[in-house]
Amino acid sequence: MMTTRWIEVSVGAFVVAAGLAFLVLALKVSGLDYNTDEKSTYTVYAHFNNVGGLKPRAKVTMAGVTIGRVASIEIDSKWYDAKVTLKIDNSMKGKLSEDTSAMILTSGLLGENYIGLIVGAEENMIQDGGEIKDTQPALVLEDLIGKFLSSMGKE
Amino acid sequence: MVAQLQQIGKRVLDIVAGLGRSAQLLIAALLGISYVLKNFRLLVKQVYVTGVLSIAIISVSGLFIGMVLGLQGYSILVDFGAEDALGQMVALTLLRELSPVVAALLFAGRAGSALTAEIGLMKATEQLASMEMIGVDPVKRVIAPRLYAGIISLPLLCIIFSVIGVWGGMLVGVEWLGVFDGSYWGNMQASVNFGHDVLNGVVKSIVFAIVVTWIAVFQGYDLVPTSEGISRATTKTVVHGSLAVLGLDFVLTALMFGDF
Numbered sequence: 001m002m003t004t005r006w007i008e009v010s011v012g013a014f015v016v017a018a019g020l021a022f023l024v025l026a027l028k029v030s031g032l033d034y035n036t037d038e039k040s041t042y043t044v045y046a047h048f049n050n051v052g053g054l055k056p057r058a059k060v061t062m063a064g065v066t067i068g069r070v071a072s073i074e075i076d077s078k079w080y081d082a083k084v085t086l087k088i089d090n091s092m093k094g095k096l097s098e099d100t101s102a103m104i105l106t107s108g109l110l111g112e113n114y115i116g117l118i119v120g121a122e123e124n125m126i127q128d129g130g131e132i133k134d135t136q137p138a139l140v141l142e143d144l145i146g147k148f149l150s151s152m153g154k155e
Numbered sequence: 156m157v158a159q160l161q162q163i164g165k166r167v168l169d170i171v172a173g174l175g176r177s178a179q180l181l182i183a184a185l186l187g188i189s190y191v192l193k194n195f196r197l198l199v200k201q202v203y204v205t206g207v208l209s210i211a212i213i214s215v216s217g218l219f220i221g222m223v224l225g226l227q228g229y230s231i232l233v234d235f236g237a238e239d240a241l242g243q244m245v246a247l248t249l250l251r252e253l254s255p256v257v258a259a260l261l262f263a264g265r266a267g268s269a270l271t272a273e274i275g276l277m278k279a280t281e282q283l284a285s286m287e288m289i290g291v292d293p294v295k296r297v298i299a300p301r302l303y304a305g306i307i308s309l310p311l312l313c314i315i316f317s318v319i320g321v322w323g324g325m326l327v328g329v330e331w332l333g334v335f336d337g338s339y340w341g342n343m344q345a346s347v348n349f350g351h352d353v354l355n356g357v358v359k360s361i362v363f364a365i366v367v368t369w370i371a372v373f374q375g376y377d378l379v380p381t382s383e384g385i386s387r388a389t390t391k392t393v394v395h396g397s398l399a400v401l402g403l404d405f406v407l408t409a410l411m412f413g414d415f
Contacts, residue, residue, distance in 0.1 A: 004196070007199060008199055010207045011202045011207055014202070014203075014207045015311065018311030018312075018314050021317070022314050024318050025250070025353050026353065028340065028344075029250070029317075029318075029321055029343055029344070029347055029353070030347040030348060030352065030353050031343070031344025057348075
């Protein structure tokens with residue numbers, strides 16, 4: 001016969017094990033990160049003619065290294081282009097020159113879209129809330145095929 | 156002809172009346188929470204019976220399902236050169252669908268059937284009737300602790316299932332097939348959203364826990380108190396419980412992940 005004590009201890013251990021498992025799900029599996037809050041990032045805006053398949057939470061990279069995330073994408077009704085809000089790590093604060101260029105890239109053939117930054121040569125640096133002016137829109141497959149067909153037609 | 160129509164009408168009325176009795180039982184048992192909290196020992200005992208004793212089957216099936224996901228996912232993804240996405244595939248499949256559903260199915264078979272048989276035998280041996288005789292409400296004393304224990308146990312089991320499954324996927328994918336472990340965890344963390352995937356999975360398993368335990372205690376409480384009645388009710392618990400879980404899973408998935 002099981003003693004009451006043993007039952008209590010094992011139920012306690014069960015609850016603790018499930019709690020630990022929940023912690024693993026939160027931190028290790030979903031990567032819930034306390035470092036990406038407002039304090040450790042700063043905001044930069046970029047306008048793109050076409051964002052293609054870019055989604056919020058997509059990564060922002062420089063030289064292939066992730067340095068931030070896309071916070072939001074919205075339409076700018078003044079110029080009818082896409083206004084993308086980037087959250088860049090504070091470690092890069094004041095290190096992106098004003099002529100930094102942003103491109104929308106695709107990881108692999110079928111992968112997700114992300115933003116690649118290439119630093120420029122300007123002396124002045126982008127501040128919090130600043131804007132990246134040199135942007136290249138996403139490659140849209142239909143446009144490419146259209147260009148290809150029309151160039152084929154000319155020959 | 157008239158007799159047949161009467162038969163059909165009687166069956167329909169029986170089903171509706173059964174639903175009514177089960178809803179009454181659910182509400183009465185849920186309202187018994189103050190009694191359960193006062194007699195906390197009863198709840199702990201039931202969490203032991205339904206939860207702790209189910210850990211073994213949950214862990215073993217979680218491990219093997221994770222390993223199968225790792226193996227199958229790898230063999231498909233490697234054709235596209237995308238085996239780095241294995242972690243994200245394993246984690247999302249487990250968190251969103253497999254762990255709530257499989258844990259609930261196993262729970263219905265392992266703990267639900269035991270609950271039905273236990274309550275049914277109590278009824279058959281007139282323990283429930285004698286409790287009423289001495290002024291103890293069997294719904295509060297017997298049903299409520301079991302219902303709450305099920306609602307507590309299954310979500311915890313589901314979380315354990317997910318973690319062991321992810322670990323099993325890593326065992327096959329990383330240790331055996333040679334996926335880079337940085338990309339296994341990195342892709343997983345980049346694509347799994349805590350609120351959207353983890354919490355929705357837990358919400359799913361809470362809903363399944365309520366439904367499965369409810370069916371189990373109702374079938375036990377409402378059965379015909381004979382040996383045949385007990386065996387029928389136990390079968391019904393597993394069949395109805397599993398069907399309810401699978402049907403509800405579609406509805407919940409459509410609600411949670413259907414907005415494209």
